[in-house]
Amino acid sequence: MFQSGLLLLYPIFKEPVVLTDTNLVYPALKWDIAYLKDNIGNGDFSVYISGNHKFLYYDEKKMCNFENFVPKSQRMEMKFNEFVDQMHETEERGGDERVYLQQTLNDTVGKKIVVDFLGFNWNWINKQQAKRSWGQLTSNLLLIGMEGNVTPAHYDEQQNFFAQIKGHKRCILFPPDQFECLYPYPVHHPCDRQSQVDFDNPDHEKFPNFKNVVGYEAVVGPGDVLYIPMYWWHHIESLLNGGVTITVNFWYKGAPTPKRIEYPLRAHQKVAIMRNIEKMLGEALGDPHEVGPLLKTMIKGRYEQDLS
């Protein structure tokens, strides 16, 4: 991880970086549960409830493709004060169960939150967006987690400035070229873009290349901004014994694909192409379960025989 002091040398960083002096979410550094309870408004919040510390993301729209898929966490819609009660009850019970609020900021928030939001360092972030030719800001996800909560390794198809507000998070990142070591679920699976490897207990027989994975690690605290480039894998955990964590991320569409593609292709371009092939095959075949075997046959059938 580079510290922001090196930014003069890296005016457009392409790798993850922890920036310590952006003031991006300065007005939000006063946020805590009490302030949010008073000011966040009466909207509905998506809260995930998990039987353990892991919150493996799943796309509810893709659940029909895999009828036997049973999500390991449940999404519930609730008011902010209900979430706070749930969090306290879960803490008091002291078991493995945990809750994680993950809600896109929207216009139901109260006036003070709007004022804080308008006071974010838009000047800085808008300049970053323009310099990098990114597309529009798509959303700001608010994440409020309990200590020990883990978001397992996955990649997103968007650029991300991940702004830490309260508590500390340990972030482990892997470049897109480590795709083969991280074994993503099939594109049509609800856990598309997530690694199948359980980092707590990796199955080395099923996922032999996982032992070769090499990543970067950083711990971010209040005021830090972690740049997570598009297609970079990230595993994120709220540190134990650190209390509640609060983060707001800034997701942007990537720069448009260049008209002239230069070779050799970069790792993230290969990932994008593989995804498109898998998607097209799934659509052509009608049944996403057929994609895996067909891809295997195409590749094995053509390359495993002696071609000399």
Ligand SMILES: O=C(O)CCC(=O)C(=O)O
């Ligand atoms: O902070 C977390 O737990 C996950 C956040 C994340 O995956 C993201 O911002 O892309």
